[in-house]
Amino acid sequence: MTTVGVLGATGAVGQRFVQLLDGHPEFELSVLTASAQSAGETYREAAKWGLDTPVPEAVADITMRETDPDAIPDDTDLLFSALPSDVGERVEPDLCEAGFVVSSNSSNERVADDVPLVIPEVNADHLDLIEVQRDERGWDGALVKNPNCSTITMVPTLAALDEFGLERVHVSTLQAVSGAGYSGVTSMEILDNVVPHIGGEEAKMETESRKLLGEFTGAEVAWHDATVSASCNRVPTLDGHLENVFVETAESVTPADVAEAFERAPTLDLPSAPDPLVEVFERPERPQPRLDRMLGDGMAVAAGGIQETETGVQYNCLAHNTIRGAAGASLLNGELLADRGWL
Numbered sequence: 425m426t427t428v429g430v431l432g433a434t435g436a437v438g439q440r441f442v443q444l445l446d447g448h449p450e451f452e453l454s455v456l457t458a459s460a461q462s463a464g465e466t467y468r469e470a471a472k473w474g475l476d477t478p479v480p481e482a483v484a485d486i487t488m489r490e491t492d493p494d495a496i497p498d499d500t501d502l503l504f505s506a507l508p509s510d511v512g513e514r515v516e517p518d519l520c521e522a523g524f525v526v527s528s529n530s531s532n533e534r535v536a537d538d539v540p541l542v543i544p545e546v547n548a549d550h551l552d553l554i555e556v557q558r559d560e561r562g563w564d565g566a567l568v569k570n571p572n573c574s575t576i577t578m579v580p581t582l583a584a585l586d587e588f589g590l591e592r593v594h595v596s597t598l599q600a601v602s603g604a605g606y607s608g609v610t611s612m613e614i615l616d617n618v619v620p621h622i623g624g625e626e627a628k629m630e631t632e633s634r635k636l637l638g639e640f641t642g643a644e645v646a647w648h649d650a651t652v653s654a655s656c657n658r659v660p661t662l663d664g665h666l667e668n669v670f671v672e673t674a675e676s677v678t679p680a681d682v683a684e685a686f687e688r689a690p691t692l693d694l695p696s697a698p699d700p701l702v703e704v705f706e707r708p709e710r711p712q713p714r715l716d717r718m719l720g721d722g723m724a725v726a727a728g729g730i731q732e733t734e735t736g737v738q739y740n741c742l743a744h745n746t747i748r749g750a751a752g753a754s755l756l757n758g759e760l761l762a763d764r765g766w767l
């Protein structure tokens with residue numbers, strides 16, 4: 425078994441990591457960290473646990489550690505990070521320098537030139553950027569990122585359409601409250617309401633998508649030259665980001681071409697990889713967050729409402745933001761790291 429830890433294990437994403445790692449066939453969770461306020465408590469005491477399953481017994485009595493290289497046992501093979509990005513920015517490089525491999529959700533360094541930003545089914549080859557990173561930074565460890573939750577919802581569908589020559593993407597999101605973290609949006613802000621602004625989210629969708637869809641040359645990632653414009657909205661659903669996507673391609677495509685391309689999206693032989701990756705609905709009112717966010721155990725992307733527009737095609741897509749969009753995404757990157765011999 426590979427020994428793993430979770431950094432920021434008491435938050436919205438950290439709890440999902442703990443839930444997904446319970447009974448994992450390859451990874452054994454033995455290290456849990458959070459802020460200094462939680463250190464010394466058992467996980468059961470420290471975790472806010474707002475999920476629909478009980479705190480796993482295997483970890484409930486583990487003592488929380490501080491998030492610091494000195495507090496983590498040297499024989500921990502892989503660390504999953506669910507830290508706030510300002511904390512990740514400070515701590516993750518120290519951990520990598522100390523020799524740990526970190527598979528991280530936090531937004532810091534996602535678009536850095538020598539940091540692999542990976543969705544395994546889309547750009548697994550970008551993982552080899554670790555060689556460049558180790559050369560440049562002198563690390564024995566490594567830092568690998570997964571994209572933002574709204575980006576990861578749409579990019580598997582964009583990757584499938586790139587065979588037609590992706591040129592322009594416009595996307596409008598309807599994002600669940602759990603995407604803002606455990607204490608991110610108050611009930612007074614979001615009940616009976618929609619907030620048409622999520623700080624920094626639009627820029628993340630625009631940049632991360634182009635890096636993910638870019639080509640790894642062996643030395644760097646040449647970003648895709650499609651233009652991506654995003655408009656991000658917070659809505660009062662609990663989990664599951666729904667997105668309305670408008671795409672223009674060099675070749676003209678029909679809705680049937682789009683559905684077939686989605687159905688051909690690749691799947692991988694890794695424990696958390698869904699099959700199919702993209703589930704296509706014919707009924708125009710699907711997908712919906714409450715009905716469809718758990719497809720593929722929360723790791724699949726659902727798509728529907730495919731139709732022609734005057735300039736191309738439009739469709740809706742949906743993914744579970746704390747599973748495929750966060751903890752599940754890092755976990756799948758961890759499985760890829762293990763499979764490719766990086767641990």
Ligand code: NAP
Binds near residue numbers: 509
């Ligand atoms: P969260 O609910 O606020 O949880 C934050 C976690 O970090 C908690 O475990 C907290 O521990 C810990 N922490 C806070 N300050 C710390 C410090 N100074 N040192 C060490 N640990 C500290 O946030 P979240 O929603 O889980 O998000 C975590 C990360 O994932 C963020 O970078 C976020 O942008 C990213 N992300 C989130 C989502 C999503 O859907 N929520 C999706 C994609 C990416 P205590 O309990 O001890 O305070």
